[in-house]
Amino acid sequence: MSLKVEQSASQLLHEAFVSLRTLGKRSILALLGIVIGSSSVVALINIGHNAAEDAAAIFQDMGTDTLAVQFPDTSGARTPMPAALDLATLYKALPNLLHIAPVALFSGPVVFQGRTTNANLVGSTAALNDAMRLQLQQGRFLSEFDAAETYAVVGAQVAQTLSQPHDPLRLGDRIRINDYLFQVIGILQPQPAAVLIPVQTNESLFVPLEGMRRISSSAQISNLIARAAPSQDMNQLATALGDALKKQLPGRGVEVQIPQKIIDGMTRQSRTFGYLLMALGGISLVGGGVGVMNVMLMNVSERRREIGIRMALGARRRDIRNLFLLEAVTLTAVGALSGAVLGMSAAYLYARVSGWQFSLASASLPLGIGSTLLIGLFFGLYPAISASRLQPVEALRDE
Structure with missing residues (x-):
């Protein structure tokens, strides 16, 4: 019984390929539509995935355990910032x-051997090295002894x-x-x-915080960068840091920014962007499905006439339906696999041109191939049912 079923399935598949080959250019055009639709889904999912990873990498490199603080003047009286903070109390x-x-x-401007360039002059302490994860080339x-x-x-x-x-x-x-x-x-490594x-x-020159008074008589603290111990509640820590700084800086606002919040927001935005790209790919795929149905x-x-002869020889309606449905799914499957390869290649080339690190979105191939097969099954169902509902006598009259 099992051998008979296998022979019947292989025979149906063989007949499906023979029938599609006899369709000639029409079959190729329908296949091309499916390939374009499938490749669009796979490529757009991967492009959205790599765009999101590239954007998030900017913050991930900085670290989710980093806090950045700004001090806007909320008093309206232009309250000056001090030249130093009581770091011992903060610690x-x-x-x-x-x-x-x-x-x-x-x-x-900074000058060396007659060569001049504009640079960002940063006055800070030894703690900035670990707070920003700076890497030295030479x-x-x-240090704390260089003040x-x-x-x-x-x-x-x-x-x-x-x-x-x-030189x-x-x-x-x-x-x-x-x-x-x-x-x-x-000398720092490129960061x-x-x-x-x-x-x-990369565009900065770092000097001791006290040394900024040599560069500008009005030098004052404008920001604070802190790094937390591992596995901390960053929201709670940010609130505590803000409260401690407000005690030292009356009349100044304290805004503590957490990279994790930005990363989470970008993740949600990237997910929405990915859904939009999937919808665009789905529209292309539906167009290919219409071509298959046509x-x-x-x-x-x-x-x-062939359908009438098959029915006259004992073929059941479901046999006729399955035959044409298998032809539609076979055509779609070839297009889905070809489109997946084309979509992956397009996404890889796009990532290389954009300067991104390419990584495969785990959902791209299952969604691309699976949605393509479902589209082929859906749009092939109506022609298959129409074929199975033909009356043998009327079908045999066709020349």
Whole structure:
């Protein structure tokens, strides 16, 4: 019995391929529509997935355990910020914060061997190194013993701009900022762009916080960057940090930003964006399904006499229905597999051109191939039922 069923299934599949081959160009055109629809679904799902991962990577590189604080003036009286904060009190009140780094920002020209470039001048403490996860290419970062020294750590882009092939910027060289010479004690590796943190590392030059007074007499703290211990409730910690800072800064607002909130928001936005792309791919797929139904209806119309002969020889209605339904599904399956390969290739090329790291969306292939087969089954059902409802006598009269 099992062998008979297998022979019957293989015979139906063989007849389906023979019938589709006899359709010629019409079958190819319908197949092309299915391929385009299936590839659109697979490609758009993967493009949306890689776009979301690339956007989230900016914040993931910074770390979800990082807090960035701003101090807007809420009093309206332009209350100045202090030149320093009581960090010992903050560490005591917030033991779950491992690193707390106040930041003073300024911008201006820096000069080395007659070469000048504009740089972001960042005054901070030794804690900024761990708070921002900075990576050194040469030398060391600022230490707690460098407060009174004219030391500087140079970002990768600034170092490259000030260097020449025969005269690179080296450790121990002195860079002039205004009327002061700052000795280079470290050169940073290129760092990914930080969106939440106002410090663009590659274009910055880091000096001790106290040294900012040499650069600008009005230098004051503008931001604070902190890093928490692992497995902390970041929302609760952000609230506690804000309350502690408000006690030290009366008349100033305190805004604590958490990367995880932004990542969660971007994830929701990316999910919505992914649904939109899936809908666009689905529309293309429906167009391909209409092409399949059109081809199958013409196939039924041209094979009315064959259907009548099959029924006269004992074929049941469900046999006729299954035959034409199998032809539609076979055509769709070939298009689904071809479209999946084409869609994956298109998504990979798009990611490479966009400079993204390509990763396969786990749902793309099941959704792309599965939805294509369902579309073929749905649009092939009506022609198959129409063929099974033909009356043998009327079908045999067709020439």
